[in-house]
Amino acid sequence: MTKGRKVAILFDLCLLLLVMVRCQTQLDYEGTDLRRKNLSGDDMSGANLERADLSGAILTGTNLSGASLVDANLREANLNGANLMGADLRGADLTGAILNGAILTNAKVTGAQLSQAASYEGATLP
Numbered sequence: 001m002t003k004g005r006k007v008a009i010l011f012d013l014c015l016l017l018l019v020m021v022r023c024q025t026q027l028d029y030e031g032t033d034l035r036r037k038n039l040s041g042d043d044m045s046g047a048n049l050e051r052a053d054l055s056g057a058i059l060t061g062t063n064l065s066g067a068s069l070v071d072a073n074l075r076e077a078n079l080n081g082a083n084l085m086g087a088d089l090r091g092a093d094l095t096g097a098i099l100n101g102a103i104l105t106n107a108k109v110t111g112a113q114l115s116q117a118a119s120y121e122g123a124t125l126p
Helices: 003-027
Strands: none
Touching: none
16 A cells, blocks of 8 residues: 555545544534523534523524424523424423524424413414
């Protein structure tokens, strides 16, 4: 095997490792305390936020499409304009949450306390 080929293989392995680390650290927030955090405009699409505490969090314009928010605490969270398309919100507590202009197309909301939200004017509901 030539030196150039060894370098190419090593480079490919390093690239693969970087991708794996990025995916693991970026998307898994299960059970994490994110109370009152400002996550406005962040891309959290596909993230695992099951049982995460997002109470009082600012999620204005945040991309949560395809995210798993099963049993998450979203009490009094600001989700104005958030993209929750295809998100799994089963069992989530949305008491007092603000969902004005949020997109919830194809979101799973069974058992979610969506009716307890403070407001959802202009939201696209499932």
